[in-house]
Amino acid sequence: MNAPFFKYGLFNDEVSLIVAVLIGIGFGFFLERAGFGNARKLAAQFYFTDMTVLKVMFTAIVTAMLGVYFLSVIGFVDLSLVYLTPTNLLPQVAGGLLLGFGFVIGGYCPGTSCVSAATGRTDGWVFLLGIFVWIFAFGEMFPLLESFYNSTPMGQQTLAQLTGLPYGLLVFAVVVMALGAFAAAEWGEKVMAARKGGKA
Amino acid sequence: MTTHATTSTGTHEPDAVASARTPQPYTNPYLAGIGLGLVLLAAFVIMGRGLGASGAFSTLVSVGVATAAPQHAAGNAFYGAYLATEGNPLKDWLLFEVIGVFAGGFLSGVLAGRIKRTTEKGPRISVRGRLTFAFLGGGMMGFGAKLARGCTSGQALTGGALLNVGSWAFMMCVFAGAYALAYVMRRQWQ
Numbered sequence: 001m002n003a004p005f006f007k008y009g010l011f012n013d014e015v016s017l018i019v020a021v022l023i024g025i026g027f028g029f030f031l032e033r034a035g036f037g038n039a040r041k042l043a044a045q046f047y048f049t050d051m052t053v054l055k056v057m058f059t060a061i062v063t064a065m066l067g068v069y070f071l072s073v074i075g076f077v078d079l080s081l082v083y084l085t086p087t088n089l090l091p092q093v094a095g096g097l098l099l100g101f102g103f104v105i106g107g108y109c110p111g112t113s114c115v116s117a118a119t120g121r122t123d124g125w126v127f128l129l130g131i132f133v134w135i136f137a138f139g140e141m142f143p144l145l146e147s148f149y150n151s152t153p154m155g156q157q158t159l160a161q162l163t164g165l166p167y168g169l170l171v172f173a174v175v176v177m178a179l180g181a182f183a184a185a186e187w188g189e190k191v192m193a194a195r196k197g198g199k200a
Numbered sequence: 201m202t203t204h205a206t207t208s209t210g211t212h213e214p215d216a217v218a219s220a221r222t223p224q225p226y227t228n229p230y231l232a233g234i235g236l237g238l239v240l241l242a243a244f245v246i247m248g249r250g251l252g253a254s255g256a257f258s259t260l261v262s263v264g265v266a267t268a269a270p271q272h273a274a275g276n277a278f279y280g281a282y283l284a285t286e287g288n289p290l291k292d293w294l295l296f297e298v299i300g301v302f303a304g305g306f307l308s309g310v311l312a313g314r315i316k317r318t319t320e321k322g323p324r325i326s327v328r329g330r331l332t333f334a335f336l337g338g339g340m341m342g343f344g345a346k347l348a349r350g351c352t353s354g355q356a357l358t359g360g361a362l363l364n365v366g367s368w369a370f371m372m373c374v375f376a377g378a379y380a381l382a383y384v385m386r387r388q389w390q
Binding site (some may be wrong): 077 | 227230241244246248278286296301302315330335338342347349350353359364365366368369372381390
């Protein structure tokens, strides 16, 4: 048996939609477990008082990265069949900054706002409304934005292809970086807690 | 699982009313991260694709525009990309995944006693002020996610795990943008 299963024709499109709901349930479940339905917990990341966003995100990235790396090395997963979004550097940098502004202003990202809305938060619903209105605005403005949207194309590009370094070495580097970030996050939370305690 | 662990080790007797009203503490972030990572890995292995969120909203917007003004939608490459699928464009993988996200978030919230009609905000801002910022921030996210070809789910998580160049550039910019405005926005949160 080889993976990705869907790409090898193990099941059809209709079944893939059932898989979609099940994977979504897992996604939403763990987002809520982590506290990501709560804008205050998410925003605390940017005031160094609660670094949960960084810890959860990088643990998730490292877990999936290691899994997909080992499964591809043993030949179980054909990585060339796993979809890679093409890189367009400048619009992605601009979009990333805009998302960062939106994160600290609105308190959520698109996925976490769904979980927030599902657990009854009004700010989550209003955030979703904002997403809809501005995706519509983006669509209406697309003829003007199209050339920028397609600028600086680099194709489907991984860090291994870009740098010429071995895939395994980059995986190892990301793990080391994540462990360093976790240590810094734990230390930073302690410093902030001590400072808050000193004030009170 | 966590329900029993918390109530049995807690100082209070397991009480149906109290456990329904007192929200449980959130899961350890590293454990939640491993859970999230395994869901993402399952998506890679089973489907050959990652997670997403903003794409589902684009599908709904595109179908909405196509319903209200078919000719207008047909002449626009952005809507066209979401409408071009064979058959019903609403039979979209990401749309079904996001329906699951709502269900999974609700399920976890119910099990942990965290379903609550409220607005999350710091003590120094009014509800109306907070909702205005939520709308504004949501708008920036929607627009930015389209420009970047994905959001925190499709780019940062999915592309991050695949070592996608654009995704890592994107992720660094999200953190940079949020930290850059954090001081200005402090009254909303602290």
